[in-house]
Amino acid sequence: MDFGDFERLNFRLPGPTPLPPAVREAMRRPMIHHRGSLLKRFYTDLLAKLREIHRTEHDVLVWPGSGSAGWEAAIVNLLSPGDAVLATVIGDFGDRWAKAATRLGLDVRRLDRPWGEAVNVNQLTEALANNPDVKAVFLTHNETSTAVTNPLRELAEVVRAHGALVLVDAVSSAAALPLEMDAWELDVVISGSQKAWMCPPGLVIAAFGPRCWDAYEASRYPRFFWDIKSARDMASQGMTPTTPPLTSLYALDAATDLILGEGLEDVWARHAHLGRKTREGVGDLGFSLLADPAHASDSVTAVHVPEGFTSRRIIDHMVERHGVLMQGGQGPMVEAVFRIGHMGHCDDEAIDDVLAGLAAARDELGLPTASRAAVGAA
Numbered sequence: 283m284d285f286g287d288f289e290r291l292n293f294r295l296p297g298p299t300p301l302p303p304a305v306r307e308a309m310r311r312p313m314i315h316h317r318g319s320l321l322k323r324f325y326t327d328l329l330a331k332l333r334e335i336h337r338t339e340h341d342v343l344v345w346p347g348s349g350s351a352g353w354e355a356a357i358v359n360l361l362s363p364g365d366a367v368l369a370t371v372i373g374d375f376g377d378r379w380a381k382a383a384t385r386l387g388l389d390v391r392r393l394d395r396p397w398g399e400a401v402n403v404n405q406l407t408e409a410l411a412n413n414p415d416v417k418a419v420f421l422t423h424n425e426t427s428t429a430v431t432n433p434l435r436e437l438a439e440v441v442r443a444h445g446a447l448v449l450v451d452a453v454s455s456a457a458a459l460p461l462e463m464d465a466w467e468l469d470v471v472i473s474g475s476q477k478a479w480m481c482p483p484g485l486v487i488a489a490f491g492p493r494c495w496d497a498y499e500a501s502r503y504p505r506f507f508w509d510i511k512s513a514r515d516m517a518s519q520g521m522t523p524t525t526p527p528l529t530s531l532y533a534l535d536a537a538t539d540l541i542l543g544e545g546l547e548d549v550w551a552r553h554a555h556l557g558r559k560t561r562e563g564v565g566d567l568g569f570s571l572l573a574d575p576a577h578a579s580d581s582v583t584a585v586h587v588p589e590g591f592t593s594r595r596i597i598d599h600m601v602e603r604h605g606v607l608m609q610g611g612q613g614p615m616v617e618a619v620f621r622i623g624h625m626g627h628c629d630d631e632a633i634d635d636v637l638a639g640l641a642a643a644r645d646e647l648g649l650p651t652a653s654r655a656a657v658g659a660a
């Protein structure tokens with residue numbers, strides 16, 4: 283098999299994302315004793331860096347798993363079967379989280395918004411007024427399937443006022459978009475290594491705030507692997523309850539050094555710049571975007587596929603002719619949009635290359651795109 287093709291691609295999926303050289307290099311480190319002093323120093327230092335990036339003084343824990351495992355970890359530690367929760371759903375990931383909760387026996391109330399839109403404060407306030415018994419609210423910070431960012435800080439405030447727990451899926455926002463766990467009083471923030479963390483898939487990173495521990499004591503779910511108390515107890519000694527995924531942790535260690543070396547707020551600013559540049563660039567080429575412009579994501583962009591085409595056709599052409607790998611939509615939008623990832627290891631040059639490829643593809647495929655002025659007028 284020739285993986286070299288992928289070495290040469292401008293790899294612009296919204297996860298997994300490209301690995302910086304320092305992250306790849308870190309994965310060459312040797313195995314170490316998982317109960318030894320080196321591991322304890324290494325893991326203690328890694329957790330401190332993760333707290334800094336989450337802007338929290340509370341607990342950040344890491345397990346092997348993909349991002350979705352974080353949904354389950356939050357549920358089985360903080361809730362009980364039959365509890366009412368409010369799942370806000372603005373796209374495919376929010377929908378999956380709601381379905382996971384139903385599968386685990388929660389009484390799931392939903393606040394659905396049309397795909398491309400965010401949840402607003404009034405809608406959430408009304409939903410909570412209609413569902414006074416909900417114990418937790420699920421918020422997707424950045425809905426990767428539609429490239430929409432929810433106004434998390436404002437929404438969390440509404441949930442806090444109601445007294446429910448704020449559970450946040452930050453899988454495609456942590457380490458990319460402004461996120462202040464303590465200042466915004468978020469109870470749980472989950473993410474996955476393969477998005478803006480610039481690491482291979484394989485780790486779920488989850489932060490738990492101070493209110494979680496009473497909820498933990500009250501929770502009646504059985505749990506073993508995802509138990510946050512045993513993970514916290516071991517973390518306080520610089521260890522994990524089960525064998526740690528060492529190579530993945532080496533990658534995360536190098537990535538957190540890159541993030542903190544660049545400066546967290548500079549990382550956020552770079553994403554804001556790349557998001558704006560991508561949206562303006564595709565807009566200037568005459569494409570239209572799925573996201574409400576007021577809530578467009580700075581970590582991924584979703585572009586409407588022009589009438590008479592499929593995302594598959596455009597994506598195949600872009601990879602074969604221009605060496606740019608993009609992704610289609612999710613769920614019912616698989617063929618209706620294509621998505622450009624710009625989270626994590628991404629710069630101006632990578633986006634210029636995507637835009638040049640799209641400009642050529644527009645002419646080569648005869649894509650019937652309107653000018654931006656015409657789209658605005660329609």
Ligand SMILES: *Cc1c(COP(=O)(O)O)cnc(C)c1O
Nearest residue numbers: 348349350375424426453454474
């Ligand atoms: C990628 C992603 C997930 C988790 O996906 P996994 O395949 O389980 O890692 C969850 N939520 C959002 C918003 C995502 O972007």
